[in-house]
Amino acid sequence: MTSPREGVIExxxxxxxxxxxFLCLKFVSPARRGVPDRIVVxxxxxxxxxxxxxxxxLQKLQQIMHAKLRRHGAxxxxxxxxxxVDAFVAYLLKGLLADSEQRHDPRRTGSAQD
Structure with a gap:
């Protein structure tokens, strides 16, 4: 069960x-113990x-599951x-900004005006 302090962080x-x-979905997998708590989209x-x-x-089962997910590219x-949490959100925002700049960079698409 989630401790009160863990609940505050969540x-x-x-x-x-x-x-x-962002979407922040609770992740529960009844047949698989050790899965992460949340899926962020x-x-x-x-x-x-x-x-x-x-x-x-992390519990041993969580370590194993996290390693398995990472091996599969997650x-x-x-x-x-x-x-x-703030650092995690900043990391996502930084990645989203970089992705957005790449998508809209006219040098990458060849659509730059002369």
Whole structure:
């Protein structure tokens, strides 16, 4: 069960994702223990997020599942405090900005005007 402190971090993650227009879905897989707590969808990017209480450690089963997800090309992040959530959101925003600049860079599409 989620500890109160972990719940505070998870609620903050949800609030920050909503504030930036991201989907932040609760992830529960009854047949698979150790899956991350949340799936964040940000403009076509899908990222798994494990929420821990401050200083909390991953359980062995979580470590195994995170490694399996990464082997299959998934991105998995762990946050355990509000600054960690802020850094995660900034990371997503930075990546989204870079993707947007690449899509709209006329030098990349060959549509630059002379």
């Amino acid at each position: 609620a903050y993650l949800l609030a920050q994702c909503r504030a930036h227009g 940000a403009l076509g990017r899908i990222v798994f997020v494990e929420v821990k209480r401050p200083g909390g450690q 991105e998995v992040h762990v946050v355990d405090d509000k600054p960690g």
